[in-house]
């Protein structure tokens with residue numbers, strides 16, 4: 262994590278992947294009978310250490326599969342933790358409410374200049390753009406979609422109105 266942060270990143274991600282297999286060593290098993298709770302305990306410890314060693318940087322954990330339920334052995338994460346929710350139903354948010362993790366979301370997008378057919382613009386160049394999101398909180402095909410835009414458009418309420426796009430200034 263420190264190696265990534267020292268490259269200049271502000272956030273680092275810490276979470277088990279798909280196909281996660283719990284470690285069977287005695288030390289891990291002694292932490293807690295349930296593998297998900299072990300992950301929470303270890304990840305919180307790492308976040309606490311990171312807070313001391315890299316103040317101001319953040320660690321994003323994931324509530325997913327083994328960690329789909331919040332921790333039971335503690336109620337608080339250090340304030341450098343951001344929780345990535347794989348389930349974002351009102352119920353899931355209610356379960357997380359007491360834990361004091363930030364209620365925000367971010368998206369990181371990478372669009373190679375080559376796909377736009379342009380060279381990297383010189384510093385100070387101004388572009389306009391927008392980013393739209395179409396989300397189905399109850400799952401695809403279940404209930405209404407929720408739309409959001411990085412640069413809001415409350416007038417014509419479409420993704421495709423360049424007059425409402427936001428400014429992007431290249432550094």
Ligand SMILES: [Zn+2]
Pocket residue numbers: 284285286287288289290
């Ligand atoms: Zn182990």
